[in-house]
Amino acid sequence: MSAVRFTEDHEWIRMEDGVAVIGITVHAQEALGDVVFVELPEPGREVTEGEAVAVVESVKAASDVYAPIAGRITETNSAIADEPGLVNADAEGSAWFFKIIPADPAAIDALMDTAAYAKFIESH
Amino acid sequence: MSEAPLKTTPLDALHRRLGGRMVPFAGYDMPVQYPAGIMTEHLHCRAQASLFDVSHMGQASLYGAGAAAALEALVPGDMLALKPGRQRYTLLMTPQGTILDDLMVANAGSERLFLVVNASRKDIDLPHIAAHLPAGVTLQRHEDRALLALQGPAAVAVLSRFAAEVAAMPFMGFAAVKLAGIDCLVSRSGYTGEDGYEISVPSAAAEDFAEKLLAEPEVMPAGLGARDSLRLEAGLCLYGNDIDETTNPVEAALMWTIGKRRRMEWNFIGADAVRAMQDNGPTRLRVGIRPDGRAPARGHTDIATADGTIVGQITSGGFGPSLNAPCAMGYVRRDLAADGTELNLIVRGKPLPARVTPMPFFPHRYVR
Structure with missing residues (x-):
């Protein structure tokens, strides 16, 4: 299991056996508040970097979740569609959103590491 | 959006101490939620009692023997039949028969009507009212008062500890009540669909009184987020969203606010257009x-x-x-x-x- 990387849109991404697992950060779920609905992409969909692929809605507002890297969606997490509150309870663990087979596995290295993301949050 | 600095309510420091997430709303820096979150705050209000700061809303009084008659020129509600100690929901109207604002009007007795208007509209409403007053009727803004809403099934038990007489108030009742030694104006009403009270309190005493309410075991603070989800579930209109200067009370399904006598007389600003839409159908x-x-x-x-x-x-x-x-x-x-x-x-x-x-x-x- 490789280190977790982060985007400026507050997604986390972690490589597991050549597949990128993606979710939203603890910081993101805090900012959103109580998550009440999650819309996930169709597996098999080819996505580009930065493309809006999922939606997360709190009581107050809707937000897009973006693909941090280009590739093909292989799997989505039906558990969070059934129980959206999981996103608040375990954002960076069991409440992952989707998995992508990266078009370029090196693309993840360009994203922020834990320290850089912490700094990014602090400055925004 | 306006570049003007945000105004704060008398409870601003309390919101920050409670960890409120502050957002701009109608020119005020207001808590959208506290650390508990909108969901918890909403459900708590339906289960127990929640305290909302609604001090951004406009409070004013009309004084004079002719106050009710003067207001009837501007609103379709029956103000002449509004008895002392009673409050009514009504609408300020445009000449086009659309809605300038929605508001609460209470008969405070002693030739005084007490008004609560929307924060976003008070600088439109109050000059509009002032411009239509006959001699002998005066409008006074209460910039020196905060407004708290205590809402939920436990609100009556909580507020009764401060003044037993509030338990006997009917829905949409209104009274001057001394709470914790403070002269308050209390109405049994709200914006959540629950039983509860709106309490007008002098700004200088507001924080101390709010903390006394929050010290009661049933009471939790709630922000604008929960206020919005509660009023939506209750089917209550939000001015600027559901009604505005493009909506007529007929299409807004607010004809119940128009008094029976007023529908005979059709003598408020915009009455012709409202009547026409009623006759022709929206x-x-x-x-x-x-x-x-x-x-x-x-x-x-x-x-x-x-x-x-x-x-x-x-x-x-x-x-x-x-x-x-x-x-x-x-x-x-x-x-x-x-x-x-x-x-x-x-x-x-x-x-x-x-x-x-x-x-x-x-x-x-x-x-x-």
């Missing part, structure tokens, strides 16, 4: 709408028929924590306004099945 109506699934539809979402024709728009929508489901209100073509009518909401380009549903979505639990 082309659209405000209705409640429940999406079939779990996806919320927000304000400005288009409403369509099965063939894709756009037949209306959502004006308020979100997730109802007490319904554990989304709910919305909006305007649809009149022939599609019947309860049970199936419609599609166009969310992110896709049709979301929904149906017209009677409001309130969550039953009102006002004291009777």
Whole structure:
């Protein structure tokens, strides 16, 4: 299991056996508040970097979740569609959103590491 | 948006101590939620009692023997029949028969009407009222008063500890009451669909009094987020979303606010246009709408028929924590306004099945 990387849109991404697992950060779920609905992409969909692929809605507002890297969606997490509150309870663990087979596995290295993301949050 | 610095309410320091997430609203820096979150704050209000700071709203009094008659020129409600100690919901009207604002008017006795208007409209409403007053009637703004809303089934038990007489107040009752030694103006009303009180308190005493209420075991602070989801479940209009200067009370389904006598006389500003729409029938109506699934539809979402024709728009929508489901209100073509009518909401380009549903979505639990 490789280190977790982060985007400026507050997604986390972690490589597991050549597949990128993606979710939203603890910081993101805090900012959103109580998550009440999650819309996930169709597996098999080819996505580009930065493309809006999922939606997360709190009581107050809707937000897009973006693909941090280009590739093909292989799997989505039906558990969070059934129980959206999981996103608040375990954002960076069991409440992952989707998995992508990266078009370029090196693309993840360009994203922020834990320290850089912490700094990014602090400055925004 | 305005560049002017945000105004604060007398409870600003308290909001920050409580960890409120502050957002700009109607020119004020207001808590949208506290650390508990909107869902918890909403459900707590329905289960126990929640304290809201609504000091951003405009408070004013009309003084003079002719106050009620003067106000009747501007609103369609029956102000002359409003007895001392009673409050009524009514509308300020434009000459075009549309809604300038919605407001609460209480008869405070001693030739005084006490008004509460929306924060976003007070600088329009109050000069408008002042410009239409005859000699002998004066308008005074109460910039030196805060407004607290204590809402929920436990509100009566909590507030009774400060003054036993509030328990006997009827729904939409109004009284001057001494609470914790402070001269307050109390109405048994609110914006949540629950029993509760709105309490006008001198600004200087507001923080101390709010902390006393919060020290009661049933009471939790709630922000504007919960206030919005509570009023939406209760089917109550939000000015600027569901009603505004483009909506007529007929299409807004607010004809119940027009007094019987007023419908004979038709002598308020904009009455001709309201009467004409009533006679000819509106082309659209405000209705409640429940999406079939779990996806919320927000304000400005288009409403369509099965063939894709756009037949209306959502004006308020979100997730109802007490319904554990989304709910919305909006305007649809009149022939599609019947309860049970199936419609599609166009969310992110896709049709979301929904149906017209009677409001309130969550039953009102006002004291009777």
